[in-house]
Amino acid sequence: MVGSYEFKISSEHISYEFAIKRNITFIQGDSGTGKTTLIELLEQALVSPSDVGVAVETKAEWEVLDNNIWRQSVHLTWCNKIVFIDEGLWCLSSKDFARFVKNSGNYVVIISREPHKSLNMLPHSTKEMYRIRYVDGINTLEEIYPTEKFVPSQKPDIIVTEDENAGFVFFTAVAERSGSECYQGKGKPNIDNVLRENNYFSGKKILIVADGAAFGPQIKFFNNLIELYPNIQLWLPESFEYLILSSPLFDSTKEVREILANPSHKISTEYFSWERFFTWCLKQEAAKQGTWYNKNNLNVCYKRDCCCKDKQCALYTEGDKLDLILGAYAPLFRADNETKMKPESTLKRLSF
Amino acid sequence: MKIQAEMTIPNKQKTGEEMCGVLYIHFYDKHELFERYPHMIFDTTTYFKNTFRPEWLSSDLAKEMVFDVDKSVVESPYCIMSPIFGQIAPERLSGGVHALLLMLQDTKELMVWATNCGDNCAKWILKIAEKKDLHIGLSHYMRFGDPDEPMEAILVNTGREIHNTRDYFHAIAEVW
Numbered sequence: 001m002v003g004s005y006e007f008k009i010s011s012e013h014i015s016y017e018f019a020i021k022r023n024i025t026f027i028q029g030d031s032g033t034g035k036t037t038l039i040e041l042l043e044q045a046l047v048s049p050s051d052v053g054v055a056v057e058t059k060a061e062w063e064v065l066d067n068n069i070w071r072q073s074v075h076l077t078w079c080n081k082i083v084f085i086d087e088g089l090w091c092l093s094s095k096d097f098a099r100f101v102k103n104s105g106n107y108v109v110i111i112s113r114e115p116h117k118s119l120n121m122l123p124h125s126t127k128e129m130y131r132i133r134y135v136d137g138i139n140t141l142e143e144i145y146p147t148e149k150f151v152p153s154q155k156p157d158i159i160v161t162e163d164e165n166a167g168f169v170f171f172t173a174v175a176e177r178s179g180s181e182c183y184q185g186k187g188k189p190n191i192d193n194v195l196r197e198n199n200y201f202s203g204k205k206i207l208i209v210a211d212g213a214a215f216g217p218q219i220k221f222f223n224n225l226i227e228l229y230p231n232i233q234l235w236l237p238e239s240f241e242y243l244i245l246s247s248p249l250f251d252s253t254k255e256v257r258e259i260l261a262n263p264s265h266k267i268s269t270e271y272f273s274w275e276r277f278f279t280w281c282l283k284q285e286a287a288k289q290g291t292w293y294n295k296n297n298l299n300v301c302y303k304r305d306c307c308c309k310d311k312q313c314a315l316y317t318e319g320d321k322l323d324l325i326l327g328a329y330a331p332l333f334r335a336d337n338e339t340k341m342k343p344e345s346t347l348k349r350l351s352f
Numbered sequence: 353m354k355i356q357a358e359m360t361i362p363n364k365q366k367t368g369e370e371m372c373g374v375l376y377i378h379f380y381d382k383h384e385l386f387e388r389y390p391h392m393i394f395d396t397t398t399y400f401k402n403t404f405r406p407e408w409l410s411s412d413l414a415k416e417m418v419f420d421v422d423k424s425v426v427e428s429p430y431c432i433m434s435p436i437f438g439q440i441a442p443e444r445l446s447g448g449v450h451a452l453l454l455m456l457q458d459t460k461e462l463m464v465w466a467t468n469c470g471d472n473c474a475k476w477i478l479k480i481a482e483k484k485d486l487h488i489g490l491s492h493y494m495r496f497g498d499p500d501e502p503m504e505a506i507l508v509n510t511g512r513e514i515h516n517t518r519d520y521f522h523a524i525a526e527v528w
Contacts, residue, residue, distance in 0.1 A: 030470035031448020
């Protein structure tokens with residue numbers, strides 16, 4: 001299943017309008033905001049589409065998964081549907097449920113506050129976690145953790161990466177250049193361990209870098225962390241591979257530009273997270289350009305200035321490679337006495 | 353049903369005052385809570401619907417909670433005015449309010465799964481716990497207030513005393 005699907009649901013008393021864009025969406029938020037009512041309206045419309053006083057407009061096929069349907073295994077026949085699930089479903093924590101989400105080819109919309117352990121096996125995006133917001137008579141979905149809140153705004157003394165492979169190697173190079181330190185969190189739960197072992201690096205500016213496409217189960221905890229410790233910031237790009245793909249290294253590639261402009265229309269449920277997709281995409285695009293990308297072993301081309309100025313190379317660019325990948329945030333990662341990054345207009349690329 | 357705590361839970365008592373309540377937080381995922389406390393109420397809405405008594409909506413505190421969380425006015429125990437649906441019966445209140453009203457009842461053995469509650473219920477959980485010992489099951493990080501805001505609780509998992517939201521954060525971080 002691929003794409004973004006709009007929904008308009010209404011009864012005499014209440015209306016909802018929203019879009020579902022990825023394979024896993026969470027609806028959370030305060031009590032009394034209409035989450036359960038949404039599921040009830042969908043259930044009623046399923047039973048009798050025309051005579052229950054509920055209108056559902058959407059191009060998607062959709063279902064509601066409850067405990068009875070789960071017990072009877074009816075859901076196993078569903079494919080290419082949007083499946084709405086209320087928090088009463090007991091199997092949400094089970095491996096069978098994780099398997100269903102991963103392999104069925106459906107999108108799931110889950111109303112639950114619990115960061116289910118099983119769903120840690122199915123990483124979900126911080127961007128697809130919503131609360132219901134009532135605006136001008138219509139209930140819409142509002143991002144709980146908007147991307148613009150989780151970007152760096154101050155030069156870090158210490159960088160902590162969730163990633164222990166290519167991302168860590170890259171940010172280690174960034175840290176070395178700017179005189180900072182870099183620690184690896186070795187996965188989301190261990191980031192907090194690193195912080196606690198170092199007493200939250202009191203008095204220093206910390207930047208935690210993690211893949212937003214997979215950080216959903218941890219975000220509420222870390223959002224509260226940065227509230228308590230203003231010296232700590234959180235940066236959640238979709239993924240490290242996304243940073244590379246959206247840098248000038250690939251801006252002449254039409255396919256990459258199309259994917260980045262509208263990812264939900266290009267990324268299918270074949271990839272259970274956009275992080276996996278961007279990794280695959282980067283590998284493919286790098287190979288097309290005659291080079292390579294490996295998550296476990298960062299190609300030096302992604303962290304060092306070009307060595308092939310006299311040869312044709314698809315990744316040839318002038319300018320600091322680290323800066324190119326860091327993008328708009330590059331000035332925050334320079335040593336205090338370094339000159340600023342060259343404007344993009346002076347970057348040259350060999351054309352083939 | 354006996355509420356089983358892992359460690360000796362201290363009795364908190366203010367000198368010269370009546371014994372006040374304590375919030376005991378049992379922080380585990382849902383299935384572990386079910387194994388530890390088989391009679392915990394997870395489906396608070398269904399339980400509420402089948403056990404509701406009109407006196408549950410007679411206190412000022414109950415009416416305040418309904419108004420604050422659901423924006424609804426209790427006109428009588430069986431008639432509540434909702435801004436969306438008009439007159440509704442008590443079972444049409446939100447799951448979070450059902451959970452709060454169950455917590456409010458003076459039933460020592462009743463233990464409620466507080467992950468049914470949004471963050472907007474957190475201050476009411478603390479208010480209920482001021483009046484009596486309150487044991488709740490919790491499977492998600494509930495936000496109890498702004499940074500360093502006072503709160504009193506005990507995390508049963510470790511026996512750690514919590515005096516503000518910073519303590520709460522660190523207590524949860526140890527067991528998450």
